[in-house]
Amino acid sequence: xxxxxxxxxxxxxxxxxxxxxxxxxxxxxxxxxxxxxxxxxxxxxxxxxxxxxxxxxxxxxxxxxxxxxxxxxxxxxxxxxxxxxxxxxxxxxxxxxxxxxxxxxxxxxxxxxxxxxxxxxxxxxxxxxxxxxxxxxxxxxxxxxxxxxxxxxxxxxxxxxxxxxxxxxxxxxxxxxxxxxxxxxxxxxxxxxxxxxxxxxxxxxxxxxxxxxxxxxxxxxxxxxxxxxxxxxxxxxxxxxxxxxxxxxxxxxxxxxxxxxxxxxxxxxxxxxxxxxxxxxxxxxxxxxxxxxxxxxxxxxxxxxxxxxxxxxxxxxxxxxxxxxxxxxxxxxxxxxxxxxxxxxxxxxxxxxxxxxxxxxxxxxxxxxxxxxxxxxxxxxxxxxxxxxxxxxxxxxxxxxxxxxxxxxxxxxxxxxxxxxxxxxxxxxxxxxxxxxxxxxxxxxx
RNA sequence: GGUCCCAUCGUCCAGAGGUCUAGGACACCGCCCUUUCACGGCGGCGACACGAGUUCAAAUCUCGUUGGGACUGCCA
Numbered sequence: 001x002x003x004x005x006x007x008x009x010x011x012x013x014x015x016x017x018x019x020x021x022x023x024x025x026x027x028x029x030x031x032x033x034x035x036x037x038x039x040x041x042x043x044x045x046x047x048x049x050x051x052x053x054x055x056x057x058x059x060x061x062x063x064x065x066x067x068x069x070x071x072x073x074x075x076x077x078x079x080x081x082x083x084x085x086x087x088x089x090x091x092x093x094x095x096x097x098x099x100x101x102x103x104x105x106x107x108x109x110x111x112x113x114x115x116x117x118x119x120x121x122x123x124x125x126x127x128x129x130x131x132x133x134x135x136x137x138x139x140x141x142x143x144x145x146x147x148x149x150x151x152x153x154x155x156x157x158x159x160x161x162x163x164x165x166x167x168x169x170x171x172x173x174x175x176x177x178x179x180x181x182x183x184x185x186x187x188x189x190x191x192x193x194x195x196x197x198x199x200x201x202x203x204x205x206x207x208x209x210x211x212x213x214x215x216x217x218x219x220x221x222x223x224x225x226x227x228x229x230x231x232x233x234x235x236x237x238x239x240x241x242x243x244x245x246x247x248x249x250x251x252x253x254x255x256x257x258x259x260x261x262x263x264x265x266x267x268x269x270x271x272x273x274x275x276x277x278x279x280x281x282x283x284x285x286x287x288x289x290x291x292x293x294x295x296x297x298x299x300x301x302x303x304x305x306x307x308x309x310x311x312x313x314x315x316x317x318x319x320x321x322x323x324x325x326x327x328x329x330x331x332x333x334x335x336x337x338x339x340x341x342x343x344x345x346x347x348x349x350x351x352x353x354x355x356x357x358x359x360x361x362x363x364x365x366x367x368x369x370x371x372x373x374x375x376x377x378x379x380x381x382x383x384x385x386x387x388x389x390x391x392x393x394x395x396x397x398x399x400x401x402x403x404x405x406x407x408x409x410x411x412x413x414x415x416x417x418x419x420x421x422x423x424x425x426x427x428x429x430x431x432x433x434x435x436x437x438x439x440x441x442x443x444x445x446x
Numbered sequence: 447g448g449u450c451c452c453a454u455c456g457u458c459c460a461g462a463g464g465u466c467u468a469g470g471a472c473a474c475c476g477c478c479c480u481u482u483c484a485c486g487g488c489g490g491c492g493a494c495a496c497g498a499g500u501u502c503a504a505a506u507c508u509c510g511u512u513g514g515g516a517c518u519g520c521c522a
Contacts, residue, residue: 010522011522012521012522014521014522044522046521046522047521047522049521050521050522109520110520111520112520113520129451129452132450132451134449134450135449138448138449138450139449140518141448141449141518142518143447143448143518145447145448148518151519151520152520153520154520155520156520158520160519160520160521160522161521161522162522164522165522180516181451181452181515181516182515182516182517183516183517183522184450184451184516184517185449185450185451185516185517185518186517186522187450188449188450206451208452209515209516211515213457215514215515216515217515217516243458246458246459246471247458247459248458248459249459250458250459250460250470250471254459254460254469254470254471256458256459256470256471256472273458273459274451274452274453275452275453276451276452276514276515276516277457277458277459278456278457278458279457279458280456280457280458280472280473282457282472282473283457283458283471283472283473284472285472286471286472286473287471287472289484289485293485330484331484331485332484332485333483333484333485334484343483343484390481393481403481404480404481405481405482406481407481408481408482409481409482411481412481412482418482418483419482419483420482420483420484421482421483421484422482422483422484423480423481423482423483424481424482425481
């Protein structure tokens with residue numbers, strides 16, 4: 001019987017949930033759900049200067065947006081709370097005093113320092129990086145190479161990261177620490193403290209970093225930072241989820257497009273990659289498109305609505321049924337919600353069509369025959385449905401010495417104001433016979 | 447500088463000594479499908495950083511070199 005997995009995501013509320021944090025949170029979540037374990041959210045707000053309640057909320061909102069729910073956290077009390085470091089000061093003081101009493105720490109200049117021993121081999125087996133060992137004298141050093149004792153309690157009474165993380169992970173019974181690779185170098189320092197306190201250390205699994213195009217740790221310069229910016233850019237929660245899961249990991253079955261449940265079922269910490277990954281927007285775009293294709297259109301509609309509004313489109317006069325059907329008609333076109341909203345604008349506004357198209361593209365000599373055809377289509381096509389219209393058009397073209405293309409293109413332009421769209425009969429079908437007639441009439445094609 | 451980590455197509459991943467003239471995905475380029483675009487299908491371009499060693503056999507193991515990254519805060 002192995003003990004139940006307890007993992008945690010411990011962000012510092014000094015900013016919104018950025019893509020690197022989301023990646024770490026995602027892998028923790030995946031492992032917790034995969035193993036039937038517990039996912040704890042702990043807020044590391046010991047930096048009085050930069051931490052704010054707003055950022056804390058923003059981080060939780062970001063996680064919720066991605067669909068990463070936690071079992072214990074500031075807003076979900078559990079037996080290991082409180083879940084905010086600023087509310088656990090007594091704990092840090094208690095153990096600091098213990099270290100002082102044991103002569104393993106001392107007070108100086110109002111701060112408390114942990115004594116770093118020399119000549120001790122510190123080693124651990126990282127679940128993804130393997131065996132790592134460092135000599136204690138190298139764990140924390142000054143510029144001149146001498147050992148540097150570790151500050152555990154700052155002058156302002158708050159604990160430092162390397163100390164608080166140990167006390168919390170131990171007291172919260174976290175048995176698997178999954179975090180970014182940038183922390184692997186901090187691990188030896190923490191192990192020293194675990195050891196001094198006689199705590200059993202958890203397992204560690206460090207995750208590869210996510211790099212920007214410049215191959216450097218992702219920074220604000222690389223564009224979007226907060227996961228919400230990805231929302232604003234047109235990405236679906238599932239798109240970001242799927243994309244991020246593929247950074248440093250890939251399912252055994254080779255499938256790259258998957259649902260949350262599939263990811264959970266297939267996730268393996270042991271198959272996480274060591275190499276830092278460069279974030280590739282093209283791939284995100286592709287995955288996002290695939291996720292939009294498989295998403296239930298009723299649900300997608302609710303996500304698209306705000307994007308239509310952003311374009312100044314008023315969809316209030318239409319039913320959700322008509323709108324989601326319109327999205328379905330788009331047939332997977334568009335890689336982002338922004339594109340999908342834009343590409344489908346003619347389904348909710350004829351004004352946008354008129355604003356970008358005035359029928360001047362049509363060869364004047366062809367107008368008579370076009371009028372004749374469109375009138376016939378409106379009046380005589382028995383069923384206003386894609387294949388019926390196509391068959392009607394094909395036959396008419398044959399009988400009147402015209403071609404499909406000659407008849408279809410002007411219709412597309414008039415209906416959508418664009419040269420590119422889904423199948424024109426699909427568009428006409430979705431718009432309805434009356435609306436189609438109205439638009440053709442406006443352009444004097446009927 | 448020091449410590450630690452990493453190293454397969456431009457990018458993300460497969461590959462855990464022979465089945466690798468290295469596989470998939472994205473991007474890119476052709477062709478097909480087609481009323482346009484997208485989707486889809488087919489094909490192309492394109493990588494084991496380098497050097498030693500171990501072995502009958504190395505992308506896979508070892509060492510070194512080179513390159514890249516992280517950390518080096520009383521930030522986390």
